[in-house]
Amino acid sequence: VQEQAGKRSILTYIPTFNSNEDRLIECAELLVAAGAKLEHADRHGFTPLHGAVHRSSPKFAQWLLDQGVNPNPYKEGRQTPLDYTYEILEDHENYLKRAVGLTDEERKEAQESAGWINEMIKVLEAGGGQRCATASDVPEPPSPELQKILATPVAERRGLCDATFFQSEQIMIRADIDRIANLLEKDRKFERVERDVLDRLDELEKPVGDVLALVKLVGHDWVYVACGRAPRGDSPMQAWSKKLKSPVLRAGEQNTACVVYYWLYENGDCAEVFESDGQWFRGGVEIDPEIQDESKRMQGTSFSSLRREPEDVDWSAYESEWQFVDEFFRSEDAYLTFLWAGFSDDGKLKLNSYHDDETAAENIERVDVAFYQPTAMxxxxxxxxxxxxxxxxxxxxxxxxxxxxxxxxxxxxxxxxxxxxxxxxxxxxxxxxxxxxxxxxxxxxxxxxxxxxxxxxxxxxxxxxxxxxxxxxxxxxxxxxxxxxxxxxxxxxxxxxxxxxxxxxxxxxxxxxxxxxxxxxxxxxxxxxxxxxxxxxxxxxxxxxxxxxxxxxxxxxxxxxxxxxxxxxxxxxxxxxxxxxxxxxxxxxxxxxxxxxxxxxxxxxxxxxxxx
CATH class of the missing domain: 1.25.40.20 (Ankyrin repeat-containing domain)
Structure with a gap:
């Protein structure tokens, strides 16, 4: 075994592929005997001990400590394995707070995961693990922007639900919810539409096919399309905007393509498009001409519009792509948050939201559910x-x-x-x-x-x-x-x-x-x-x-x-x-x-x- 400079140690991958910790340690012993390095770090400082934390493998962590590894190597120059464990624990606890509709089995699994994480904390602390004392590692309170959003009643929120968000997409329609429901009822792809079901979500029977929910928040003109999946291309936004003669918005952050974006559809046309990976705003990045033409792509940002001239936009007024999207949504009297709907294992329809209060009963005016015709499969x-x-x-x-x-x-x-x-x-x-x-x-x-x-x-x-x-x-x-x-x-x-x-x-x-x-x-x-x-x-x-x-x-x-x-x-x-x-x-x-x-x-x- 020859560890490569700047790459992760082969030992960091063992917990990923082996759930049996005894076998995992046997593999590690063989690899170390063949030349694997117990404290080899990649260019980010990620060590085998960090790998044990990442996969919640306390027994492997204990074995590493027993071999005499440093219990406090820094990842990213600031995060010890114990810091990393507490970060994972915090993320896990936040997940449990946000999770809606977990079955008993899913909740049990989540609790077992928390047990592994807490066991890891005990192992690291007993082995001399310490938390980094620098201020940068002290958990930060919510940003002032997020605090302001959460302090605003849901009915009055406009712009973005968070200063930044990731891997989320939302479709919204500015039309009366009855008109949208009527449109879906006439669509042969749907077998039926159940209207105003907020008070009887638990009564809806889990269907054989897929579902699509329409959610109208109190105080908002836009109706949220909640289905938990991203649409293909321009479908069905173009058709909806044409048939309803109403604007349709699709917006979010697509992590694979590295862009924050919104697409606005009006009367069947894509009226305005914004996509940005942020390079235009942050600057200081050398652009490879084979990747994007700076004169057309604005260093990672693309903007086209049938409503306004792109050259009239004062880009210097925006510090980030997020700010540009935020101001656009405010100009449309819209609030970009993310709503999901789907049937859980217990057969009940659940609504989830980016902020918990957004799906509280007092903040929802109405929910309709459209049931797709089931496929042959x-x-x-x-x-x-x-x-x-x-x-x-x-x-x-x-x-x-x-x-x-x-x-x-x-x-x-x-x-x-x-x-x-x-x-x-x-x-x-x-x-x-x-x-x-x-x-x-x-x-x-x-x-x-x-x-x-x-x-x-x-x-x-x-x-x-x-x-x-x-x-x-x-x-x-x-x-x-x-x-x-x-x-x-x-x-x-x-x-x-x-x-x-x-x-x-x-x-x-x-x-x-x-x-x-x-x-x-x-x-x-x-x-x-x-x-x-x-x-x-x-x-x-x-x-x-x-x-x-x-x-x-x-x-x-x-x-x-x-x-x-x-x-x-x-x-x-x-x-x-x-x-x-x-x-x-x-x-x-x-x-x-x-x-x-x-x-x-x-x-x-x-x-x-x-x-x-």
Whole structure:
């Protein structure tokens, strides 16, 4: 084992992949004997002891301390493992405060997690762990801006729900809620709309299909569309704004694309768009002309409007992208907060909000719920009985990677061809799909040899689902090859979910791999005959998805702390784009691509170079 300067120690990854702490320590002992360093830190100061905290593994932390490691290494120059543990505990407690609709089982799991965290605190303190004494590590009170927001009655709030927020999206419609409900009732994608259900949320029966909630807050003209999913492209905002003749807003923060944004739709047109990664406002960042044209992109900020001239905007008046969005929402007499709606495990519809008081009964004027027509797969799942004991044993053996257990379960009568209900019983999967998901290469091969159909799965084709996670281990591309050799339909699209515009679908395995820049996955699929011409439900080809991914990873490079392998990610994404462009232009014949065995060998080499 050779630890790499600036990279995390291999020991930090042990708790991630091993839940058995005794086995985890055995692995650690073997790695240390082979050269792994107990106190090796990455460029951020993250050590194996921080890794033990990250995965709430007190036994591993105790073992590290027993080996004599420093109990107080600093992460980011200011955070000891004990500081890090208290930060995790605080986040956990905040989660429990915000969580709405947890089942007894979920709450029990959360309490068990808290137990592990508190045990970690005891281990670290007994081993000499200390909290950093610098002022920067003292938990800060809510910012003055947030304090001001929380002190304002919900009915009077305008602008943003927080000075900053992340990974949240919201759609809002400025129209009478009855008009919106009428529109949805006429839409064939919905089977019915239940109106004014705030006082009877507990009485609504959990449906087979999806739901969409309309929430009207007291004192607000905008109606919030709450469904817990992001929509595809401009659908359905354009249609709603045209049919209702009312403005529709979509806004939030998309962490993958590194942007804060809003899109305003009026009369079916996208009337104003703002997207920014903040570079324009913060300044001081050198812009790569291959990433964005400064004259057009304003150093990470894009703005276009049918309502006002972009050149008339005085950008110097704004200190951040958040301030610009805040002022826009105030100008629209709107309040950007985030509401979610969905049925919990106990079968009851729950409303969640960014701030707890926003879903208090006294602050909600009305809630309507629209029920989507269930898909064929959802109907089939609802009619499927739960797994038999033999089938349960089969799934457990697959999960554990127990080949003998798989053989025993099949011998006992488990049906490898059956679609099993999984999760909350709302969708179905097969044994081979379960094995693919668990990355059990030997078991996938065993099931395929036993006659499992690589084209029979749950709501997603096995091949397209696998490419979503390919590129992290050599097992992924080997399993792709196994499925292709067994007759997996290479151009099978993800289940057509056009019925629900908030559930993206229609992508082939090639489209998925292209959208993630998985170079050898793309090569293998192309060599095996994948079509580059198929479009997904949003009308995007594999090349268009690959190009979008390239833009995103290039934006990642502008972050203050980009991923360690950002240069390689950009190179891979560029190679995927170049390859697809060359094939579409006829400059490369697919037949000239390397053979599958050569592609797999190249993937193994590339992953080894990256320490995977």
């Amino acid at each position: 959802q109907k089939r799942a609802a009619e499927t009985p739960p797994p038999t004991p033999e089938e349960d044993a089969l799934l457990e053996a697959i999960k554990a990677g127990d080949e003998d257990g798989v053989d025993a379960a099949i011998a006992a009568g488990a049906d490898i061809h059956k679609r099993f209900t999984t999760g909350q019983g709302t969708y179905l999967e097969t044994a081979v799909k379960h094995a693919v998901w668990c990355k059990s290469e030997a078991i996938v091969e065993k099931l395929l040899r036993a006659g499992a159909d690589p084209n029979v799965s749950g709501p997603e084709p096995i091949l397209a689902s696998l490419t979503l996670h390919a590129g992290t281990t050599i097992i992924d591309i080997r399993i792709i090859n196994l499925l292709l050799n067994a007759g997996a339909e290479i151009d099978a699209r993800q289940t057509d979910k056009a019925l629900n515009p908030f559930a993206p679908g229609g992508r082939t395995a090639l489209a998925v791999a292209s959208s993630l820049g998985t170079l050898n996955g793309v090569r293998l699929l192309l060599k095996s005959g994948a079509s580059t011409a198929i479009r997904d439900d949003a009308g995007k080809t594999a090349l268009e998805l690959a190009t979008a991914h390239l833009r995103v990873v290039k934006k990642w490079s502008l972050k203050p702390s980009p991923p360690d392998d950002i240069k390689q990610r950009i190179a891979d994404a560029q190679e995927v784009v170049d390859l697809l462009e060359a094939i579409e232009a006829g400059r490369i014949d697919v037949a000239s691509l390397p053979e599958p065995d050569e592609i797999i060998a190249d993937e193994e080499r590339r992953l080894a170079e990256r320490g995977r």
